[in-house]
Amino acid sequence: MMKKFVGYLMLLILASSAVSCTLFINHNTPKGYVRYAVYLLDRDGLYADGTEWAQKRKEVLKAAKSITDLDEAHRLVQEAADVAGGKHSFLWEPVKDTASYPEFAPEVKMLEGGIIHAVLPGHTGVKVSDSLYIHMVFDYLQDHLDARGVIVDLRNNTGGNMYPMIASISPLLPEGIVLQFKSRKQTTPVSLDYVTRSYEIAADDIRKFPASTPVAVLTDEKTGSSGEATLICFLGLDNVKTFGHPTAGYPSGNVTHTLSDGYLFAITRSAELSRTGELFCEDPINPDVNTETPLEDAIAWIESHNIGILLEAQ
Numbered sequence: 001m002m003k004k005f006v007g008y009l010m011l012l013i014l015a016s017s018a019v020s021c022t023l024f025i026n027h028n029t030p031k032g033y034v035r036y037a038v039y040l041l042d043r044d045g046l047y048a049d050g051t052e053w054a055q056k057r058k059e060v061l062k063a064a065k066s067i068t069d070l071d072e073a074h075r076l077v078q079e080a081a082d083v084a085g086g087k088h089s090f091l092w093e094p095v096k097d098t099a100s101y102p103e104f105a106p107e108v109k110m111l112e113g114g115i116i117h118a119v120l121p122g123h124t125g126v127k128v129s130d131s132l133y134i135h136m137v138f139d140y141l142q143d144h145l146d147a148r149g150v151i152v153d154l155r156n157n158t159g160g161n162m163y164p165m166i167a168s169i170s171p172l173l174p175e176g177i178v179l180q181f182k183s184r185k186q187t188t189p190v191s192l193d194y195v196t197r198s199y200e201i202a203a204d205d206i207r208k209f210p211a212s213t214p215v216a217v218l219t220d221e222k223t224g225s226s227g228e229a230t231l232i233c234f235l236g237l238d239n240v241k242t243f244g245h246p247t248a249g250y251p252s253g254n255v256t257h258t259l260s261d262g263y264l265f266a267i268t269r270s271a272e273l274s275r276t277g278e279l280f281c282e283d284p285i286n287p288d289v290n291t292e293t294p295l296e297d298a299i300a301w302i303e304s305h306n307i308g309i310l311l312e313a314q
Contacts, residue, residue, distance in 0.1 A: 027259070027260035030067045030068060030069060030073040031067065031073075033077070033259065034073050034077055036259070037077040037080065037081075037259065038057060038060060038080055040257055041057075041080055041085060041267060044085075045081075045085045045268070046085060046184060046268045046269055046281075047083065048084040048085075048184070049184060052083055053083050056079070056080060056083040060077075064076055070261055074091055074263070077265070081265075084267070085267045086252070086281070086282055087249075088252050088266070088282070089266055089267045089268045091259075091264070091265050092263065092264055093262070094264055098126050098127060101126050103121070103123065103127040104128070105128045105133060106119055106120050106121060106133060106137045106168065107119040108136060108137050108140045108141075110144065111151075111299065113148060114146075115147060115148055115299060115302055117151045117153060118137050118140070118150065118152055118169065119155075120137065120152065120165055120169070121156065121157055122156075122226070125160075130161070130164045133164045134168045134199055135168075137168035138167065138168050138170065141172065141209070142206075142207055145210075147213070148303075149215065149216070149303075149305070150172060150213065150214075150216070151215075151217075151295065151302070152217045152218070153295070154217060154219050154227045154230060154231055155219060155220040155222065155223060155294070156222045157224070158222055158223075158225065159224050159225025159227055162225075162230060165226060165227070166178060166192070166195045166233055167198070167199050167201060170192055170196050170201070170206055171207060171208055171209055172215055173192055174211070175191075175203060177191050177275060178191065178192050178195070178233040179229060179272055179273060182270050182271045182273055183269050183270040187273065214239055214241070214302045214305040215234065215240045216240075216241055216298035216301060217241075218294045219243075219244040219245065219246070219247050219294075220245045221245050221246065221248055222248060223244075223248060224248030227247070228247050228250060228251035228285055229251060229253075229272060231251075232251060232272055232274045232285070235274040235275065235276060235278070236275040242287040242288045242289070243287055244287050244291065245294075246285065246286045246290070248284065249283050251271075251280035251282075252271055253270035254266045255269045268281075289301075
């Protein structure tokens with residue numbers, strides 16, 4: 001059950017002590033392990049309110065009183081997380097053998113006709129550094145601002161840390177709010193300037209593509225979590241069109257805690273708002289063009305878009 005969700009990793013990897021209210025919980029016992037996880041869900045879980053959570057919380061804490069091993073504790077924690085955090089909340093054991101970890105650097109190249117094809121894979125920083133991920137794409141875009149169009153390929157991007165992804169394609173995005181996180185208690189905007197400055201890229205140092213440059217974004221059923229967040233940053237822009245298949249359906253913001261046995265506990269804390277005000281959380285995001293040949297259709301659209309602009313100028 002837990003392994004099913006490992007591909008759709010959290011948007012943010014945050015350490016959390018959260019000990020002030022839990023000083024008297026022995027996290028090393030199965031019972032204490034569950035009680036601490038429930039505390040975290042109470043605090044962070046997007047759905048940790050209402051009668052369904054109240055009932056599940058009661059059931060889990062009651063069951064925890066008699067458990068004797070961590071495997072059972074894991075099961076109870078996941079049951080609680082399914083209710084308080086939804087399908088994007090999960091426990092998993094950190095990768096120990098990083099040599100075999102399937103993480104790849106972006107790929108970017110110029111296709112025939114002057115169209116840039118940038119492939120953005122999932123990213124956690126385990127094998128590929130944030131800086132390498134960002135600048136492989138960012139620098140190429142900065143050097144080719146005269147391209148006739150750009151294809152941002154998010155197929156197979158199962159998530160990780162959204163910030164390097166967004167920073168890498170910042171020359172394609174207008175300044176301002178790129179998306180917002182909506183939790184139970186507040187709505188938090190994320191600006192492009194905040195994202196880029198986090199990696200020491202000042203707004204004045206970013207050369208932008210012309211607003212008329214057509215940008216196609218490709219998605220499929222594996223585009224999840226941070227891959228979907230990156231997609232959301234493009235929604236509502238006049239020069240953008242999306243192609244492919246509906247996404248995985250994990251467009252939500254997670255906070256991650258390290259538990260006493262070393263397991264990581266990702267809790268969905270927020271849904272995501274696009275610049276158009278559309279709210280995303282647990283449903284797939286449909287492309288503008290549902291197609292089996294997204295790359296070819298994107299190229300054709302960019303070419304026809306440029307022809308249209310040329311005719312309008314005559």
